[in-house]
Amino acid sequence: MPAGLEDLFPPARPREPRAEAGELRRALVVAAHPDDADFGAAGTAALLARDGWEVRYLVTTDGSKGSDDPSLTPAALAALRADEQREAARLLGVSSVGFLGFVDGELERSRALVEAITRELRTFRPFAVYTHDPEPLFVSDAFVNHSDHRATGYATVDSIYPTARDRLNFPDQIAAGLEPHRVRAIYLFGSDRPNCESDISAVIEVKLAAMRAHASQFSAEFLEQMPVFWREPDGRHLERFRRILLEY
Ligand SMILES: [Zn+2]
Numbered sequence: 001m002p003a004g005l006e007d008l009f010p011p012a013r014p015r016e017p018r019a020e021a022g023e024l025r026r027a028l029v030v031a032a033h034p035d036d037a038d039f040g041a042a043g044t045a046a047l048l049a050r051d052g053w054e055v056r057y058l059v060t061t062d063g064s065k066g067s068d069d070p071s072l073t074p075a076a077l078a079a080l081r082a083d084e085q086r087e088a089a090r091l092l093g094v095s096s097v098g099f100l101g102f103v104d105g106e107l108e109r110s111r112a113l114v115e116a117i118t119r120e121l122r123t124f125r126p127f128a129v130y131t132h133d134p135e136p137l138f139v140s141d142a143f144v145n146h147s148d149h150r151a152t153g154y155a156t157v158d159s160i161y162p163t164a165r166d167r168l169n170f171p172d173q174i175a176a177g178l179e180p181h182r183v184r185a186i187y188l189f190g191s192d193r194p195n196c197e198s199d200i201s202a203v204i205e206v207k208l209a210a211m212r213a214h215a216s217q218f219s220a221e222f223l224e225q226m227p228v229f230w231r232e233p234d235g236r237h238l239e240r241f242r243r244i245l246l247e248y
Helices: 035-050 076-093 111-124 147-162 172-175 199-210 220-230
Strands: 026-031 055-059 098-103 128-130 183-190 196-199 240-243
Touching: 026 035, 026 111, 026 147, 035 055, 035 076, 035 128, 035 183, 035 196, 035 199, 035 240, 055 076, 055 111, 055 128, 055 147, 098 111, 111 147, 111 172, 128 147, 147 183, 199 220, 220 240
Parallel strands: 026 055, 026 128, 055 098, 128 183
Antiparallel strands: 183 240, 196 240
């Protein structure tokens, strides 16, 4: 059996993309802020990239509210964080990063957001999509699920089904030459009901390097604690997802 998703997610085994059906070994990670994709799925992204998958990041907001540094304007912060995200992606083998540019902290589950993500899906044509679990308002009774995370998760799911799939949604995209697209697997991070896990032990150092690339976001002390905090009792490092397979 070729290495791929089967190796990442035993014993529940999603099938590989079928080339004869036009399915591509592509994964799209849709995240609200620069650094969210790396928090949630950097290890899995690195494993997929090493296995020959084409992985793309899509960041919905500009990240312009994520600093307490009074010397940084929102525009300067947005530019800095975009650079940090591109560097993290490069370290992981993620082949491209897109930015939708909605204002940080003000994202809504809007038609404009669904339209933009639908365009991405119809253009990149991923087999699997990774994004925020939009459902919990509180994650594990310990964290508030940021409103931008919820809006991004909802809009991404709404874009996967039905809008990207059905040609009468956003017909101007179809008229411009894009085709409808079916995503086959959704992986939600930041979930309080995960049903699968990816063993990222082999790439934990790469994930940490990607996290360090977000220098405006994480203190040295936090970065030092992270691998300890994340380590399982048996020594492994995992990324957990709520997985939804869309075969129909
Ligand atoms: Zn975030």
